[in-house]
Amino acid sequence: MSYQFFGENENIFGYKDLIVKVYYSCSQLNIYLSLNYADRLTKDQTDGVEPDNVLKMISSKYETKVCYNLNEFSANLSKEPAFMPYGELMEEFEIETKPIDDHQQAEKRRFCLYKANNSVPGFVAYHERMQTFLLWFIEGVSYIEIDDDRWDFFVLYEKLPLTGKSSKPLSSDYQYCFVGYSTVYRYYAYPQNVRPRISQFLILPPFQRIGLGSKLLASIYSNYTDKSIVDITVEDPSDDFQRMRDIYDCKLCMQLSWYKTLAPNTEWSNEMAVEAKMKFKLNSKQVRRVFEILKLKLTNRNDPEQYRQYRLDIKQRLNAPYKKQINDIERLRQRKAISDTNYELLMKTNQIPREYRIKNLNKQYEEIESEYLQIIEKL
Known part of the structure; x- marks a missing residue:
């Protein structure tokens, strides 16, 4: 997401064959910045306009110390194996990665x-x-105020066996390599409860597609099981995160009693959300989404009536906010809370022509079904 450093067009002005290097040490996360180029514009060539100060543009967004000397950065690498993670160990696990080829x-x-x-x-x-790392890999991200003690941080590392000898005293036979992390904010919920919200969630690209995101999400869930926890929510999830969350939550809900009797003609009920919230602290809105995914999984799309009923149920949910809005205006008129003039104005402003509503609902449904079918394929 380099636009967060260099603007929407992601352009750097004033250089030929520019190479920008951003290095991180894998444990301490010490940072090195440098740039190389074949040629650089002068003020005479640009009517006094300076080429972009690339390193300053990056470091000004970092809010932490960076190194510009490669020898200094390299000298500190010998300290990496002595690094020990901060905080409390929550879990250790192994993942078996698939071979790239048959050999x-x-x-x-x-x-x-x-x-x-x-x-x-x-x-x-x-x-x-x-x-x-967030600035490079998460769109529209912003830093959090870490001074607030309601933040929890879950940091994931790979444990790499140490094979070489080090002159430094080591407290482990492993080196800890940073993989990713998540931040969770514990919101207050009346009267004495907590509603954790997952805010930031990042697995670095070299570690993606091997199940680490699901492992991290599962560990977060298992950390918030106390009776005071209302449910776990997510702040503005990306498409990739939502897919991972859908798959994991579907697998959880497949353990619930209502899934055992789920059929294509089953209607949504609040009791389903209550059970999922009580057992897994899942948010009601997310449980409804999971219910629809699992119901589509059981629906025979080659059966015209069964498939039509499923589509109708989804469209009714999508149309519910609009119907509520119109009904609220009608109730105001019945209670004589608004004049006839204001009623007509509100109806004119809020009413959407039927043809447009049907077209819009069809488009929304197609997008939702496409998302759901991707989840079902993974299940």
Whole structure:
């Protein structure tokens, strides 16, 4: 997402054959920035306009110390194996990755998850380096105010066996390589409850597509099971995150009692949401979405009546907010809370022509079905 550094057009002005290097050490996350180029415009060539100060444009967004000297950066790499993660160890697990080709064997890789907060010594400075990845990989992201002690941080590492000898005293036979992390904010919920909200969620690209996102999500869920937890929500999820969440939540809901009797003609009920919330702390809106995915999974789309009824149910849900809006205006008129003139004005402003509504509902349905079918394929 380099536009977050260089503007919407993602252009850098003033260089030929420019190479920008952004290095991170894998454990401490120390940062090195440099640039090389074949040629650079002068003020005489640009009527006094300076070429972009690329390194400043990046470092000004980082809010943490960066290194511009490669020798200095390299000298500190010897300290990497001595790094120990901040906070409390939550879980250790292995993942068997599939071989790239037939000549390779499946590889077992070890990972661990730590939970930390702003009271852990040294973690705030580490978080400052950690959060800089977000600007490159999450669209429209913004930094959080880490001073608020309601933030929880879940940080994932790969445990790499140490094979070489180090002159530094080591506290482990492994080196911890940063993989990704998630932030969760514990919102207050009346009267003495908590509603955790997943805010940021990142698995670095080299570690994606091997199941680590689901593992991280599962660990977050298992951390918030107390009676005081109302449910777990997600702040503005990306499409990739929503797909992963849908798959995992579907698998959870397939363990519930209502799934055992689920059929193509089953209607949604609030009791389904209550059970999912009680057992897994799933948010009601997400449970409704999961219900629709699982119902589509059981629906025979070659059966015209069965398929028509499914589409109708989804469209009725999509149309419900519009119907409520119109009904609210009607009730205001019946109670004589608005004049005839205002009633006509409100109806004219809020009413959508039937043909347009049907066309829009059909388009919305097609988009939803396409999303749901992707989840079903993964299930």
